[in-house]
Amino acid sequence: MISPAVLMAAAGSVVLSTSNRLGRVVDRTRGLLQDAQRLDKLTGQEETPAEKAQHDFILEQLDYLSQRMYLLRSALAGLYTSMSLLVMTSLLIGVLILFRGDAGWIPLLTGFTGAIAFLFSVLQLLREATLAVLSTQVEMRFIKQLLAKRKSRL
Template identity: 35%
Template sequence: MTPAIDSHYAVLTAMLAPALLMAATGSLLLSANNRLARVVDRLRILLTLWNAGERGHAALENQILRHRRRSNFLLRACLFLYCALGSFIGTSLALAVDALSGQRIPLLPTVMGLLGMAFLLGAAFYLGREVLAAVRSFEAEIRDEMA
């Protein structure tokens, strides 16, 4: 192979690592969006009950509050995941631009990759908070039903 072809393969190979992170982030996004849809569906049911005359029922109002909190955690997690996805796409593009420019911007791909990982860390934090809130909400619903 000629050196030009070797360098093109090296660039494409380097671009695979961010592509794997993009795929993993996409899977997390799918999961988080599914969880968000389920929380929103449950919240709609609770609001229907509230509008049907259950106003003032403390347990129902607490459930609505808990589900709103969960939806906010999931929304933040999704925003972080979309930012991570954008950062990993940027990392892949920055690797190509760096290679085409003769390695004149070597820090850009690294910074973009680190930024993506920081966004993933933030998303993991909010996903963890949502799971904790879901378990606590479920335990509170069981307590309310048994009371």
């Protein structure tokens, strides 16, 4: 009964950090929305090359954020599934001990399935973290380009 409890605690911790990551994706999306609304108020004649670049940058960032959001949702679903299966494992172990049952394979199966769901979630989080890094690298390149253009004008 101890092993599922340890995995449940780990999954709970990962759920918390994953929810925070999802919140950061939402916050970043809302920030890009404000930038897009500002650009939308401009007419085509007023748009500078920098604003055109920002428009393209926003679209690219939204693609990354969309992919990250779906990976995080998938990871959370896996984590909640994992936690449910691990709780079920603990309950089944208790029931089998209480009734002196001879079906020890049942909690073994649910525990194993819960561990696989946990592994799936961690792999999804790894994919999301990779996208977060790629997205940040694109953002850094964009900022460097803006600063290089500004420096050349000075």
